[in-house]
Amino acid sequence: MTQEGQEATSAVEVLALLHQLSLTACRSRTRQSLIFQILNDSVQLAGYDRATLWSLKNGKPKLLGISGQAEANQGTGIAETWNSLVNDMKAPDTPQTVTKDSFATKEKLWLEFQASPASPNVHWFPIFSNKELVLGFWLERWGGVAWQDEEINILNFLMQAYGVAWEKFMPKYTWKSFGQKQALLIAAACFAALFLVHIPLRIVAPCEIVPKDPLMxxxxxxxxxxxxxxxxxxxxxxxxxxxxxxxxxxxxxxxxxxxxxxxxxxxxxxxxxxxxxxxxxxxxxxxxxxxxxxxxxxxxxxxxxxxxxxxxxxxxxxxxxxxxxxxxxxxxxxxxxxxxLSDPNKSKVRIWIPESDNVVINREKPLKIFLNVSPEFSYQAELSYIADYSTVSDAGIPSFVSEAEWLDGENQVKMGLKGTVILYGQEVTLFYWIVRRPWAAVRSLFGF
Incomplete structure (x- = not known):
């Protein structure tokens, strides 16, 4: 086989391997499996002695993994050195062979790192997803072995595939995905909804099942x-x-x-x-x-x-x-x-409406009752009576005693059971519904 034929065969093999690595990355089911592949399988395309992968989300580098290791130990001396160097890089969004000029203030730390027995030759590959810098790939070759331009170009293509594969593990929507106009429109719509949307007041009060027409x-x-x-x-x-x-x-x-x-x-x-x-x-x-x-x-x-x-x-x-x-x-x-003595088939609901929640109740809307013994079920009742004056409940809260009759006939509910009841008041704006309680608390505190 001629030299040209051998080069063509080698190029086809490289492309096939690049395609295989890209396809495997896109098929990764979990974020951790993709991190493992990036760190340990990329060596098939261009040899290296050690690799680290960094998350660059929000401009704050974070070590995600080290090749050949199950977990990235953040507390080791080498991890702290890496972290200082990556944080100090001038242009982390640019592929580059790392030199002392790559850093803003950590040139001395870089020279000490490079003077180690391994004599690492480092190349930095940024990984983008949806035009956003998300990852950084730090590759080391020991013994002073240099990086070839052909290897760097091939790895740059692989980084693009990794960026596409990483996209499915990113949040679908962020605040950055909205423009300023869209954000203003959303804020204006929310503000308008506060005054245009009307919802009924909901009051939650304690209740107890008591006998109806008991004989003393x-x-x-x-x-x-x-x-x-x-x-x-x-x-x-x-x-x-x-x-x-x-x-x-x-x-x-x-x-x-x-x-x-x-x-x-x-x-x-x-x-x-x-x-x-x-x-x-x-x-x-x-x-x-x-x-x-x-x-x-x-x-x-x-x-x-x-x-x-x-x-x-x-x-x-x-x-x-x-x-x-x-x-x-x-x-x-x-x-x-x-x-x-009470008839077990005749009961009613006694309710203690807190004095601060004694609003105008919509009597046409049924009450919802949830008992403590079975909070997954609800019962419906109709308000029949509200006292004209307040008394102190067993919990020590000034309350208006009220009673309700079952809507679906006489319920077979055990006497003495306690729970909560939801009463509905008149419809009010969403703004009033939100600020009613804080407003009352402030007025009570400051007296105005």
Whole structure:
């Protein structure tokens, strides 16, 4: 084969290798795999002893990798030397064989680096993507081996392919991609939207599921609770025992009343018998009859009290009660609230609207309720009542108590569950929606 034929064959091989490296780079699936290929596969096209790859984003060089190493250790002495040199380059956007004239202030550091035993001969290749300088490729040949123009030209073509491959790992849109006019138009559109776009006020308030039309069970007598026979959340039927009183005092009072009636009755019978023989006991008979009536009334009261020593459920429902153990041995007054019976199929939502959020509510728009036990589900309800005055909630926040009825019939939601409710107010501008709370906080702080 002639010399011309050999040169042609060599050129074809170089082009084929250049094409293969370019195609492999463009097929890289991850940013890290592309960095590895740039550092370790480029040597097939032009030999070198060591290579480093630098990110030049925003003009701040950052070491991405070193050939032959899995990770780039930024803390080594050689890495710090590289970093100082690359940061000090006058024209990092220009391909160049690196000399002391390539640096602004680090000529001495470069001469020390070049005087090392490896005697590196360095060439710098910038890599552009979409006309933006994104990477820098630092190639070293040791032992004073020079770079040939043919090798540099071939590597420059390969750098273009690397720039195209790097493009898919760059952000699609940046602020720099917008011109000044486009940015001004976007800013003007956003400013106009603040006053032209109207959205409903959204208020988030705590809520609790409470019984609808509950029946309050109060103490039927003055006395001491002996035992609570039901537990919170228990379902009871009509006439089922709820709690009982201490029976010792009432039963003793009943026995005393019965004995007193017997005594008065005996005295009355004796006086009536004597009245047939003597007229003087007639006045005593009238007095004893009055005393008997009085003691009989006391007896009826004692019997009534004994009959009420066991409280029964007037209807079926769910027991809502505080700690049952706390009621044992507790004195109660007649009419004092003991527990509540509620129909499990009838409930409503009690809401505490913070005083600072008591805006005009749009009653036509349904409320959305999210319970803490299942925040992924929402329920709809309709506002039915808002108090005219505020009270302090359990959380210590001045709030307006309000209530809502279920929209989709009686929901099978467990009593006592808590969550949050979203209420909707009137439509306001986006600007007012954003500044309402900060504005109120500033006015409250400075008093104007």
């Amino acid at each position: 069970i109060s103490a039927p007598l003055d006395g001491i609770v002996e035992e609570m026979l039901v537990k919170p959340g228990q379902y009871v039927k009509k006439d089922e025992l709820l709690f009982s009183y201490d029976k010792r005092v009432p039963t003793q009072e009943l026995k005393v009343a019965q004995k007193q009636v017997q005594i008065i009755q005996s005295e009355l019978n004796r006086a009536v018998t004597l009245a047939f023989k003597d007229n003087r006991p007639l006045s005593e008979v009238a007095t004893l009859r009055i005393k008997l009536q009085k003691e009989e009334i006391r007896l009826e009261l004692a019997e009534f009290q004994v009959s009420r020593l066991e409280a029964k459920a007037p209807l079926e429902g769910i027991v809502m009660l505080d700690n049952p153990e706390a009621w044992r041995g507790r004195p109660v007054r007649i009419g004092e609230r003991v527990m509540v």
